[in-house]
Every structure is written in C-alpha cells, then in structure tokens.
Amino acid sequence: MKRSARFLVFLVVLGLVAVMAGWAGGGGDKAGSKVGGLVYIIDPSQANPYFKAEVMGAEAKLKELGYTFQTVSHDDDVTKQDQLYEAAIAAKAVGIISDNASATATYASVQKAKDAGIPTFLIGREINQTGIAVAQIVSDNYSGARAAAEEWVKLMGEEGNYVEFLGPEFDNNAEVRSRGYHEVIDQYPGLKLISKQVANWDTAQAYSKMDSIIQTNRNIKGVISGNDTMALGAIQALKAAGIKNAVVMGFDGADEARDAILAGEMSLTTLQTAYGYAQIAVEQLDLYLRTGSTGQPEKQLVPCITITSKNAKQLEGYVFK
Numbered sequence: 001m002k003r004s005a006r007f008l009v010f011l012v013v014l015g016l017v018a019v020m021a022g023w024a025g026g027g028g029d030k031a032g033s034k035v036g037g038l039v040y041i042i043d044p045s046q047a048n049p050y051f052k053a054e055v056m057g058a059e060a061k062l063k064e065l066g067y068t069f070q071t072v073s074h075d076d077d078v079t080k081q082d083q084l085y086e087a088a089i090a091a092k093a094v095g096i097i098s099d100n101a102s103a104t105a106t107y108a109s110v111q112k113a114k115d116a117g118i119p120t121f122l123i124g125r126e127i128n129q130t131g132i133a134v135a136q137i138v139s140d141n142y143s144g145a146r147a148a149a150e151e152w153v154k155l156m157g158e159e160g161n162y163v164e165f166l167g168p169e170f171d172n173n174a175e176v177r178s179r180g181y182h183e184v185i186d187q188y189p190g191l192k193l194i195s196k197q198v199a200n201w202d203t204a205q206a207y208s209k210m211d212s213i214i215q216t217n218r219n220i221k222g223v224i225s226g227n228d229t230m231a232l233g234a235i236q237a238l239k240a241a242g243i244k245n246a247v248v249m250g251f252d253g254a255d256e257a258r259d260a261i262l263a264g265e266m267s268l269t270t271l272q273t274a275y276g277y278a279q280i281a282v283e284q285l286d287l288y289l290r291t292g293s294t295g296q297p298e299k300q301l302v303p304c305i306t307i308t309s310k311n312a313k314q315l316e317g318y319v320f321k
Contacts, residue, residue, distance in 0.1 A: 035066075035286075035289060035290055036066050036067055036094075037067060037068070037093070037094035037095075038067070038068050038069065038070060038091060038092070038093045038094060039062055039067050039068070039069045039070075039093060039094060039095045039096070039097060039282075039285065040069070040070050040072065040084070040087075040088035040091070040093045040095075040096045040097070040098075041055055041058050041059065041062075041069055041070070041071040041072070041096075041097045041098070042072055042073075042074055042081065042084050042085065042088070042096060042097070042098040042099075042100075043055050043071070043072075043073055043074070043098065043099045044073060044074065044075065044076055044099055044101070045073050045075050045076075046073065048201065048229065049254050049255065049256065050227070050228075050252045050254060050272070050274050050318065051099060051124075051274075053274040053275045053278075053317060053318040054099055054123060054124060054274045054275070054277075054278040055071055055278070056275060056278075056317075057274065057275035057276065057277075057278035057279045057282075058097050058123075058278040058279065058281065058282050059071065060279070061278070061279040061282035061283065062282050065282065065283075065286050067094075067282075067286075070088075070091070070093075072084050072087075074100075074101045075101075076101050076102075076168070076170075077101060078101045078102045078105040078106065078109075080101075081098075081100065081101040081102075081106065081109055082108065082109045082112075085109040085110070085112055085113055086112065088113065088118065089112065089113060089116045089118060093118055094118070094289060095118060095119050095120070095121065095285045095288075095289065096113055096118060096119070096120040096121065097120075097121050097123060097278065097281050097282060097285065098120060098121070098122055098123070099122070099123050099124035099125055100122055100124075100125050100127060101170075102127075102170045103125065103126065103127050103128050103170065103171065103172040104127075104128055104170070105170075106122075106127045107127055107128070107129040107132055110122075110127070110132045110133050111132050114132055119133075119134040119285065119288055119289075120132070120133045120134060121133065121134055121135045121137065121281040121282075121284060121285050122135065122136045122137070122138075122281075123137050123138070123277055123278055123281045124138060124139075124173075124272075124274065124277075125138065125171060125172060125173055126138050126172060126299065128172075130298055130299065131298070133298065134284075134285075134288055134294060134298065135281065135284055135294055135296065135298055135300060136298055136299045136300065137277050137280055137281050137284075137300045137302065138173075138277075138299075138300070138301065138302065139173075139272040139273070139277070139301070139302050139303075139304050140301040140302060140303055140304055141173050141176040141177050141180065141251075141272075141304070142176050142177075142179065142180045143180070143301075143303070143304065144177075144180070144251070144270045144272070144303075144304025144305075144306070145176070145177040145178075145179075145180025145181050145251065145270065146180045146181075146183060146184050147270070147304070147306050148181075148249055148251070148268060148269075148270045148306050149180065149181045149182075149183075149184035149185050149224070149249075150184050151268055151306055151308065152181075152185075152222065152224065152247060152249045152267065152268065153184060153185060153188055153191070155222075155247045155267050155268075156191060156221060156222050156247050158188045158190050158191065159188070159190030159191060159221075160190070160191060160192070160221030160222055160247075161192045161194045161217070161219050161220055161221055161222070162191060162192070162193060162194065162220065162221060162222035162223060162224060162247075163193075163194060163195045163196075163197070163210065163213055163220060163222075163223050163224075163234070164178065164181070164193060164195070164196045164197070164223070164224045164225070165197055165198075165199045165206050165209070165210075165223070165224075165225040165226060165230040165231070165233075165234060166178055166196065166197070166198050166199070166226050167198070167199075167200060167201045167226045167227060167230075168198065168200045168201065169198065171201075173226070174198075174226050177226045177251055178226060181224050185224070191222075194213070194217055194219075194220070195213045195217075197209045197213075199230045199233065201226070201227050201229055201230060202229060202230065202233070203229045203230065203232055203233035203236075204233060205230070205233065206225070206229070206230035206231070206232075206233030206234050206237075207233035207234070207236050207237045208233075208237075210223075210233065210234040210236075210237035210238065211237045211240070211241070214237060214238070214241045214243065218241065218243060220238070220243060220246060221246060221247060222246055222247040222248070222249075223235075223238075223246060223247070223248040223249065224249045225248070225249060225250050225251065226251055227250060227251050227252050228250035228251065228252040228253070228254040228256065228257040228269055229252075229254070229256075230250070231248050231249065231250030231251075231257065231260075231266060231269070232250070232256060232257065232260060232266075234248060235248055235260060235265050235266060239265070247267045248265070248266045248267055249266075249267060249268050249269065250266060250268075250269040250270075251269060251270045251272075252269065252270070252271070252272055252274075252318075253269055253270065253271030253272055253273075253305070253307055253315055253318055253320075254269070254318070255315070255316060255317065257269040257307070258307065258312045258313075258315045258316075261307065261308065261309055261312045262309065262312050262313070264309075267308070268306060268307060268308045269307045270304045270305070270306055270307065271304060271305040271306075271307050271315060271318065271320055272302075272304055272318065273302060273305075273318055273319065273320065274318040275317060275318045275319055276302070276318070276319065277302045280302070284296065305320050307320075
C-alpha cells in the first residue's frame with residue numbers, strides 16, 4: 001500500500017476512535033449531546049438574601065452561556081420540591097441547579113431527574129447520598145466555622161457567658177457549623193453556653209428567643225449564630241434590652257452583616273461565596289452537557305473567608321473583592 005493510502009486509512013481509523021470515544025463519554029444522564037436549553041433553578045425562598053445571591057449568580061451565568069431558565073422556590077418543603085422536580089422533568093429541562101430542601105429526603109427527587117436524563121447540580125447544601133447528583137458544591141462550613149470561632153474566642157477574652165442559635169435540624173449545615181464552632185470554643189472552660197436555641201435561620205425567631213433569654217439572664221457577653229439573619233435578630237434584641245458590646249458572630253457574609261460589623265454591632269461573620277459557587281455549578285453543568293464530565297469529584301468544598309472590621313469593606317453581594 002502506498003504511503004498516501006496508508007495515511008488516509010490512519011486518519012479514518014483515528015476519526016472512528018474519536019467518535020466511539022464520544023459515544024462512550026455519554027452517561028445515564030444522556031450527557032454530551034445537549035448544549036443550551038432550559039435549566040430549572042430550584043432554591044429556597046429568595047426572601048433570604050443568601051439564597052437570592054445564589055439565584056442571581058446562576059441566572060447571570062446561564063444567560064451568559066446561552067441557556068434559558070425557570071427559577072422557582074421550594075420554601076424548604078420537600079413535597080413542594082418534589083413537585084418542582086417533576087415540573088422540570090415535564091418541561092424537558094436539560095439540567096437542574098438546586099439548593100435542596102433536605103439532606104435526607106431530597107435524593108428521591110434527584111433520582112427521578114436522573115432517571116429522566118436530567119443532571120442535578122446541588123449547591124449550598126449537600127445530601128447524604130452520593131452517585132445521584134452530578135455535583136454537590138458547598139462551602140467548607142466546618143473549616144470556616146473553626147476559623148471564625150478562633151477569632152471569636154480572642155474577642156471574648158476566652159471567658160464569658162454566651163448564647164447559640166442554630167438553623168433547622170434538616171439542614172446539615174446547621175450541625176456542621178455548630179460542630180466546627182464547639183470544637184474550638186469547648187477547649188476554653190471560661191466560656192459558658194447558657195442557652196442553645198433553634199431559630200431556623202430566621203431573624204424574627206432569633207429576636208424572640210433572644211428576648212426570652214434576656215428576661216431570665218442579662219449576663220450575656222457573646223452570641224454565636226449559624227447564619228447572619230439569626231445573628232441580626234439577636235443583635236436587635238440585645239439593643240432593645242440595652243445590652244452593649246456583646247461579641248456576636250454570624251455566618252454567610254450578607255451585606256447586612258457587613259454593615260452591622262462596620263457599625264460596631266456585629267463582631268464577625270464568615271463569607272460563603274454564594275454568587276460565585278452558583279456560577280461554578282452552571283459552568284460545570286455546561287461542561288457536563290457538552291462533554292459528559294465535569295472533570296471534578298461529585299462533592300466539592302469551596303473555602304470560606306472570615307470577615308471582621310478589618311476587611312468588611314471588601315465584601316459586597318457575597319463577593320469578596
């Protein structure tokens with residue numbers, strides 16, 4: 001066979017190998033064949049600025065990459081969430097971006113989407129199961145909480161009474177942040193936890209419970225909170241009671257927390273880059289639809305940043321500038 005003919009055969013074989021590799025790249029979610037299309041964003045209520053930042057980040061990146069989107073809220077209701085997943089399936093969405101409603105109950109909805117060929121990318125909150133969602137992109141809550149607790153202990157002078165506010169029991173982040181806090185704080189015997197309350201990430205609930213605690217014990221030097229909205233509720237109650245200079249720690253990095261830090265009302269918070277990791281999820285969704293892989297492990301941790309009066313001015317819209 002002449003050299004030119006052999007070269008032509010080589011090119012044909014090489015092309016067939018490439019095509020077969022492309023077929024092999026497709027998975028159970030029919031990946032590798034879709035570009036553009038409708039993406040469902042299924043998130044908690046945007047009344048919480050943190051979740052609103054997630055949605056804004058996802059929407060902006062989807063628009064940039066040429067996708068259409070439908071944004072809906074499950075309101076932390078697993079039944080409603082399941083109905084929204086079914087709506088996404090009926091609408092033939094090409095993907096789902098979601099900050100889910102339950103670490104234990106969400107897997108069934110994600111499995112339905114997977115069975116229908118729709119990949120799910122979870123953000124903000126992880127689920128207890130693996131191998132169902134394509135990606136679970138969450139903040140490194142544990143390390144972030146430990147770093148913040150170390151700063152809080154210094155500000156407390158390693159002693160004093162404090163109160164803790166936690167998020168809902170169904171949210172893994174509530175437990176992880178609390179555990180991170182206590183693995184640092186509990187090393188200091190001078191720090192006394194006088195009340196531990198679930199306030200479900202809610203400002204009004206935190207205010208009411210803080211007010212009740214104050215009625216029985218005004219000797220409060222500090223507050224640790226699983227998120228900023230509860231911390232802000234506690235601050236309101238402390239101000240109303242005339243208790244000043246409490247060392248209050250939040251978590252999330254909301255602009256309202258930044259403003260409270262700059263005003264001297266809150267001591268610190270921990271920034272989760274909600275806007276940024278929502279965009280990472282969209283970028284990975286797009287890559288997955290085009291190639292059949294994200295190139296990343298399913299569970300991905302995004303570093304947090306401790307925010308104090310020293311760097312609070314660099315924070316805006318859950319972005320550290």
